[in-house]
Amino acid sequence: MKIQDIIEGKKEWRAHMARVKALPQDYQIVYKEIQKYLFKVGPVELTEGTELLSGIVDLFEEGVALGKGVLEVTGRDVAAFCDDLIKDSKTYADIYQASVAQEVNQAMKKIAKT
Amino acid sequence: MEVIILENLTEMFKGLLEGCILEIISGGETYGYKITRRLNALGFTDVVDGTVYTILVRLEKNKLVDIEKKPSDMGPPRKFYVLNDAGRRELQQFWEKWAFVSSKINELKETKP
Amino acid sequence: MTFWEKITGNDMTKELQTFESRAQKLPKDYQAAWEKIKADLWPHSDFTGRNLMPILDGVLGLLEETAADGQRVQEVLGDDIKGFCSALVGEEGANAYRDKWREQLNDNIAKKLAK
Numbered sequence: 001m002k003i004q005d006i007i008e009g010k011k012e013w014r015a016h017m018a019r020v021k022a023l024p025q026d027y028q029i030v031y032k033e034i035q036k037y038l039f040k041v042g043p044v045e046l047t048e049g050t051e052l053l054s055g056i057v058d059l060f061e062e063g064v065a066l067g068k069g070v071l072e073v074t075g076r077d078v079a080a081f082c083d084d085l086i087k088d089s090k091t092y093a094d095i096y097q098a099s100v101a102q103e104v105n106q107a108m109k110k111i112a113k114t
Numbered sequence: 115m116e117v118i119i120l121e122n123l124t125e126m127f128k129g130l131l132e133g134c135i136l137e138i139i140s141g142g143e144t145y146g147y148k149i150t151r152r153l154n155a156l157g158f159t160d161v162v163d164g165t166v167y168t169i170l171v172r173l174e175k176n177k178l179v180d181i182e183k184k185p186s187d188m189g190p191p192r193k194f195y196v197l198n199d200a201g202r203r204e205l206q207q208f209w210e211k212w213a214f215v216s217s218k219i220n221e222l223k224e225t226k227p
Numbered sequence: 228m229t230f231w232e233k234i235t236g237n238d239m240t241k242e243l244q245t246f247e248s249r250a251q252k253l254p255k256d257y258q259a260a261w262e263k264i265k266a267d268l269w270p271h272s273d274f275t276g277r278n279l280m281p282i283l284d285g286v287l288g289l290l291e292e293t294a295a296d297g298q299r300v301q302e303v304l305g306d307d308i309k310g311f312c313s314a315l316v317g318e319e320g321a322n323a324y325r326d327k328w329r330e331q332l333n334d335n336i337a338k339k340l341a342k
Contacts, residue, residue, distance in 0.1 A: 039289035065189025074164040079329035084168035093317025
């Protein structure tokens with residue numbers, strides 16, 4: 001699954017964003033900044049369906065229902081919240097770096113042989 | 115002054131939080147916001163729902179809990195968590211580790227060189 | 228040789244073409260940023276173009292969502308596109324840049340919530 005499929009595909013994504021738009025303004029602001037951050041960091045879970053993101057909306061909706069402020073839910077350090085959320089996740093950058101290391105290794109072996 | 119002490123406490127407590135949440139869940143089916151309230155009531159007032167949520171996500175990913183989504187009387191459907199066998203083993207290990215660490219730290223404090 | 232010809236391993240061509248058609252739907256300033264990002268990622272494409280694909284896909288997703296949301300591209304990427312790109316592929320120094328993303332995230336929230 002690609003981010004493209006998730007976003008253009010559409011029904012699931014549109015339903016997801018509709019839930020985001022139904023949140024109070026403060027919650028929407030924080031959600032959108034979180035999404036931006038996660039798109040940059042690129043944990044692989046991001047493309048394994050909308051669960052990572054929709055889980056946050058679940059959390060936020062319940063916070064709203066309980067009458068909490070958004071920062072009461074996430075804590076003031078929203079970046080720390082995001083990092084905790086993807087703590088054990090591989091990112092696409094990790095995968096890329098691993099493949100670079102592998103290519104370099106192979107190239108070195110070739111040189112060693114000749 | 116008190117705030118600073120509590121902040122330090124949170125840093126120290128963070129590594130133990132997963133075990134504490136497993137312990138709370140072992141007491142019977144529960145959900146995220148309720149777990150936060152329990153920890154807050156216990157005196158860990160700086161623990162927020164988001165932090166608990168990140169740990170619940172990890173417990174789920176590591177298959178230590180079983181989850182059921184149920185409608186709630188208030189707001190959206192809630193995820194309810196129960197410990198499974200792997201979770202119980204993990205919890206037992208947590209308490210063993212904790213017993214070791216706390217006894218050693220106390221020993222350190224009490225034995226004068 | 229273009230960026231695309233260089234990293235194209237044939238079966239990847241199609242994927243790259245869809246990237247381009249997606250990019251063409253972006254606002255002008257976003258398109259300019261996309262061009263810069265591609266240029267910056269070029270040195271990374273000598274080998275392992277394939278593993279660059281999900282990263283490019285992610286950037287485009289970021290651009291598409293933020294453009295749809297009416298944000299300025301600068302707000303999304305910052306001024307240092309080079310740094311942004313090396314963080315994207317997890318190069319040395321990426322950690323420092325990721326710290327910047329963290330700061331940006333918290334600053335943006337503080338600013339916008341204060342409004």
